[in-house]
Amino acid sequence: MIRCEKLSVTIGDDAILHEVSVDIAPGKVTGLVGESGSGKSMTALAIMGLLPRGGTATGRVMLGDEDLLTIPEKRLCDIRGNRIGMIFQEPMTALNPVKTIGDQVAETLFVHGKATRADARRIAAEKLERVGLPPERFPLSRFPHELSGGQRQRVAIAMAIALSPELLIADEPTTALDVTTQAQILDLLKRLVAEEGMSLLLITHDLAVVAGMADHVAVMKDGEIVEAGATEPLFRRMEHPYTKRLFAASSHAPERTPLPGGEPILTARNVVRSYPGERRGLFGRADPVRAVDGVSFTLARGESLGLVGESGCGKSTLTRALLGLDAVQAGEITAFGNRVSPDIPNAMRAGIQVVFQDPYGSFNPRWRVERLVAEPFHLMADPPTDRRARVAEVLKDVGIDPAGMDRYIHEFSGGQRQRIAIARALITKPDLIVLDEAVSALDVSIRAQILDLIAKLQAEHGLSYIFISHDLSVVRAVTDRVMVMQAGRIVETGETQAVFDAPEHPYTRQLLAATPTIPEDWQETHDA
Amino acid sequence: MLRFAFTRALSLALSLLVASVVIFAVIEVIPGDPAAYMLGLNASPEAVAALREQLGLDGNVAMRYLDWMGGMLTGDFGTSYTYKVPVAELVNQRLAVSVPLALYALVLSTLIALPIGIIAASARGSAADYGIMGATQLGIAVPNFWFAMLLVLIFAVTLRWFSAGGFPGWDAGFWVAMKALTLPAVALALPQASILARVMRSALIETLGQDYIRTARAKGLSRREATTRHALRNALIPVLTIIGLQFSFLLAGAIIIENVFYLPGLGRLIFQGITQRDLIVVESLVMLLVFAVILVTFLVDIAYAAADPRLRTKR
Structure with missing residues (x-):
C-alpha cells in the first residue's frame, strides 16, 4: 500500500532518519514503536509531506506508482485527508477551538470537492455516529471545548476517515488518554480497519498497545x-x-525489600475538598463540587502507598490537601502528629516533599542546579551552612555528577532532570516524598532507572512514598499498598499484590481489564 | 451569547456608576474650593462666593451628585464657565470632529495593519517579512506629529492636494469634510498600524504553530487555506484587544495632531478646559471619556465572544 524506501530526513544539519524502509500492507495494522526521539513521528510526517520548517526528506515514499517525496505540493494536498488520513497525540489541541465539530468534519469532505456543503454536513453526521458520537447526544453544533479528551479524539478520527482513506496514520493516538478511554479508542480503530479495509500505521511508545493491535511491528531507535x-x-x-x-x-x-511497618506518619480522616459550583448568573452558584469526598487512609513510616485513578478523579486535589497547599472543607489530615493545613509551620513542610510529572516545567530555568536543589533549605529553621557539600551529597545520591551543580537545568536530559527533582526533594531529609506522576513523562528505559533509584533511596533513607499514577503497571511494581480512586472516593484499598490479583470493586476490574498487556505466553521463550 | 452580552452590559453600568462617584468626589468633594481654584489666586472673596453660589457648591453633597448625574443623563452638562455656553453644545461640536477622525484613523490603521501582518507572518523569515518589520519599527519610533508635518509638507505645501489644516464643518459637504480629515487620520493611523501589524504578525505566527493547523494540513488544506480558514480567527483575540485600546486613545489622545492641523477636536477642548480651570467642562468631559472607554471595552468583549465560543460560557 505504502512503501518507504531508504527514507532519510534531515532538519537543518541534523540527520533525523537514516534510510528507513518500511512496508505498510493494505488492510493491516503496522505498528511503529520506539522511545522519544527515535524518529517515529518524523517518519509519519515525512510520509504526509508535513515535515517541520527546514526539514528535507530523501529516498522514496511510494503510494501506488507515485513517489510522495517528488510530486508537487498541490497533488500532495489532494492525497492528504483523501487517500491518507492522520490523527495526532493531543486531542485537546488538535481541533480548532473556534469551529464546530460538524464544520471540522465536513471540511475534509468539501476541501476535496467530494460533497456539496449540505451533503458534507449530512455525511459528517454519519461519520461522527460511526466513531461513537451519535447526533442526538453530540449535535454538529458542538464546539471542541464541550467535549472530553476521548470524545475529541473520536472527532479527530471522524475527520481523518471522512473520505475512507486507504491509510490512516495514528501518531500516539491514546497516549494522552485515560486507560479505559484508551481501550475504547483502540477498539474503535481496530473495528474501522476491519470494516473499512483500511491500513493503519500505529505509532506508539507502548509495546503492550502494539502487541494487542498490530499485525506487523517495526522497532525504531x-x-x-x-x-x-x-x-x-x-x-x-x-x-x-x-x-x-x-x-x-x-x-x-525494581528489587524491593519491604521495610518493617513503622509508626503511622500521615493520616487522613474523612477528608472532603469541595470547589464552589459554577456561576449561574450574577449572584447565583450551582452546588459545590466535591472533588475529594470522604477519603481516609493511614501511611506508615517506610511504606509505599499507591494512588491510582483516571484524570479528574481527585488525585491531584487530594495531593494538594496532603501537602497542606489547600484547606480541607471537612475531615482532618495529620502528619507527624500535627494537623496539616495551609498555614502549617515551614519546618513541617520540610518533612514532606514532592516530585512532579513534568521535568521541564518544574524548574526555574534561570537558576543554577545548586540553587534549585538547595531551595527547600528556606523551610528549615536553621539551614545548614555547608550548602554546597549538602547539594553534592544528594546529587551523588541520585546519580548526578556533583560538578553539575554549577550548570543550568536546560543542560540536562529529561531523565537527569527528574533525578535532580528527586535530589531537591531529598535535601531536607524528609520522611515522606509524594511522587505525583513522577515517571509518567519518561521513556520506558529512563523510567526503569528512576524506579530503581526511588527503590534504592527508600531502602537507604527509610522513606515513605505516596506514589500517584494513572499507570497501573508502575504502581504494581513499586508499592506495598494501593488505593483506587474514582469520582473523589477511594473505592478499593489493600495490599498491592492482592488488589491486582483479585480486584473486588467493579471499577478496579474495569481499569485492569482496560490496561493493555503483552500475552504472557509470548514472553515465555525469552524468559527461559 | 445573549446572556453573556447582558451580564457584560450590567457590569458596564456598574463600572460607570463607580466612575461617576470617583470623578464627582475628586473634583467637587475633596477639600479645596473649586470656585477659588477656578478664579485663580487673585480673586476677591466676593467673586468666589458668587461663583460658589452659581455652581451650587453650598448645597448638600448627595443632592449635588444626583443633580449632576440627572443632568448628564438628560444631556444637560451645565454651562461652561469660560465659554459661557452649554457644555453639551461644546461637546457636540467637538465630537462631530473627534469621533469621525478616530474612526477614520482606526479603519485606516486596521486596513493597513492586518494585511501586512498576515503577509509577514505567512512569509516569516523572508525579505518581505524583514522589510515589513523594519518599516513598522520605524512607524513606532517616529512620533506622529513628525509624520503629520511631513504629510503637510508633501501633500499640502508641495503637491497642494490637501489643505494644511482647519476643518470646514460637515455643512460643507461630506467629502469636503472627509478630505480635511484625511491627513490627520493618516498621521494618527501610521504609528497605530505599525503596532497593530506587529501584534497581528506575532499572534498569527503563534497560531500557525498550533496543533490544529497541523490537523488542518493533514486533512488536505493548503498552507494558505489553513491560514485563512483556521488560523486567522484564532489570532484575532489579541488584535481585537489592541484595536479597542487604540480607539479609546484616538478619541481623546489626538491632541497633538489636532493642534498640528488646527482641528476643533475633543483633545483640544480638554486641554483648554484644564488650562483655563473650567472644571465644569473638565468634569463632564472626563465622565464622557470614561463612558466611551467602557463602551469600547464592552464592544471588544462582545467581539471576543463572537470570535471565540469558549468565552461565551465563561464569566
Whole structure:
C-alpha cells in the first residue's frame, strides 16, 4: 500500500532518519514503536509531506506508482485527508477551538470537492455516529471545548476517515488518554480497519498497545529501524538487543525489600475538598463540587502507598490537601502528629516533599542546579551552612555528577532532570516524598532507572512514598499498598499484590481489564 | 451569547456608576474650593462666593451628585464657565470632529495593519517579512506629529492636494469634510498600524504553530487555506484587544495632531478646559471619556465572544 524506501530526513544539519524502509500492507495494522526521539513521528510526517520548517526528506515514499517525496505540493494536498488520513497525540489541541465539530468534519469532505456543503454536513453526521458520537447526544453544533479528551479524539478520527482513506496514520493516538478511554479508542480503530479495509500505521511508545493491535511491528531507535516483522514471532524472538531492552524496561520492577511497618506518619480522616459550583448568573452558584469526598487512609513510616485513578478523579486535589497547599472543607489530615493545613509551620513542610510529572516545567530555568536543589533549605529553621557539600551529597545520591551543580537545568536530559527533582526533594531529609506522576513523562528505559533509584533511596533513607499514577503497571511494581480512586472516593484499598490479583470493586476490574498487556505466553521463550 | 452580552452590559453600568462617584468626589468633594481654584489666586472673596453660589457648591453633597448625574443623563452638562455656553453644545461640536477622525484613523490603521501582518507572518523569515518589520519599527519610533508635518509638507505645501489644516464643518459637504480629515487620520493611523501589524504578525505566527493547523494540513488544506480558514480567527483575540485600546486613545489622545492641523477636536477642548480651570467642562468631559472607554471595552468583549465560543460560557 505504502512503501518507504531508504527514507532519510534531515532538519537543518541534523540527520533525523537514516534510510528507513518500511512496508505498510493494505488492510493491516503496522505498528511503529520506539522511545522519544527515535524518529517515529518524523517518519509519519515525512510520509504526509508535513515535515517541520527546514526539514528535507530523501529516498522514496511510494503510494501506488507515485513517489510522495517528488510530486508537487498541490497533488500532495489532494492525497492528504483523501487517500491518507492522520490523527495526532493531543486531542485537546488538535481541533480548532473556534469551529464546530460538524464544520471540522465536513471540511475534509468539501476541501476535496467530494460533497456539496449540505451533503458534507449530512455525511459528517454519519461519520461522527460511526466513531461513537451519535447526533442526538453530540449535535454538529458542538464546539471542541464541550467535549472530553476521548470524545475529541473520536472527532479527530471522524475527520481523518471522512473520505475512507486507504491509510490512516495514528501518531500516539491514546497516549494522552485515560486507560479505559484508551481501550475504547483502540477498539474503535481496530473495528474501522476491519470494516473499512483500511491500513493503519500505529505509532506508539507502548509495546503492550502494539502487541494487542498490530499485525506487523517495526522497532525504531535513533532514526533507524532495528527490527521488523510479524508481531507475534517478533515478540517471541526479540532478536535485536534493543527490542529486548525495551521490553525488559517496560515491565521493569525494581528489587524491593519491604521495610518493617513503622509508626503511622500521615493520616487522613474523612477528608472532603469541595470547589464552589459554577456561576449561574450574577449572584447565583450551582452546588459545590466535591472533588475529594470522604477519603481516609493511614501511611506508615517506610511504606509505599499507591494512588491510582483516571484524570479528574481527585488525585491531584487530594495531593494538594496532603501537602497542606489547600484547606480541607471537612475531615482532618495529620502528619507527624500535627494537623496539616495551609498555614502549617515551614519546618513541617520540610518533612514532606514532592516530585512532579513534568521535568521541564518544574524548574526555574534561570537558576543554577545548586540553587534549585538547595531551595527547600528556606523551610528549615536553621539551614545548614555547608550548602554546597549538602547539594553534592544528594546529587551523588541520585546519580548526578556533583560538578553539575554549577550548570543550568536546560543542560540536562529529561531523565537527569527528574533525578535532580528527586535530589531537591531529598535535601531536607524528609520522611515522606509524594511522587505525583513522577515517571509518567519518561521513556520506558529512563523510567526503569528512576524506579530503581526511588527503590534504592527508600531502602537507604527509610522513606515513605505516596506514589500517584494513572499507570497501573508502575504502581504494581513499586508499592506495598494501593488505593483506587474514582469520582473523589477511594473505592478499593489493600495490599498491592492482592488488589491486582483479585480486584473486588467493579471499577478496579474495569481499569485492569482496560490496561493493555503483552500475552504472557509470548514472553515465555525469552524468559527461559 | 445573549446572556453573556447582558451580564457584560450590567457590569458596564456598574463600572460607570463607580466612575461617576470617583470623578464627582475628586473634583467637587475633596477639600479645596473649586470656585477659588477656578478664579485663580487673585480673586476677591466676593467673586468666589458668587461663583460658589452659581455652581451650587453650598448645597448638600448627595443632592449635588444626583443633580449632576440627572443632568448628564438628560444631556444637560451645565454651562461652561469660560465659554459661557452649554457644555453639551461644546461637546457636540467637538465630537462631530473627534469621533469621525478616530474612526477614520482606526479603519485606516486596521486596513493597513492586518494585511501586512498576515503577509509577514505567512512569509516569516523572508525579505518581505524583514522589510515589513523594519518599516513598522520605524512607524513606532517616529512620533506622529513628525509624520503629520511631513504629510503637510508633501501633500499640502508641495503637491497642494490637501489643505494644511482647519476643518470646514460637515455643512460643507461630506467629502469636503472627509478630505480635511484625511491627513490627520493618516498621521494618527501610521504609528497605530505599525503596532497593530506587529501584534497581528506575532499572534498569527503563534497560531500557525498550533496543533490544529497541523490537523488542518493533514486533512488536505493548503498552507494558505489553513491560514485563512483556521488560523486567522484564532489570532484575532489579541488584535481585537489592541484595536479597542487604540480607539479609546484616538478619541481623546489626538491632541497633538489636532493642534498640528488646527482641528476643533475633543483633545483640544480638554486641554483648554484644564488650562483655563473650567472644571465644569473638565468634569463632564472626563465622565464622557470614561463612558466611551467602557463602551469600547464592552464592544471588544462582545467581539471576543463572537470570535471565540469558549468565552461565551465563561464569566
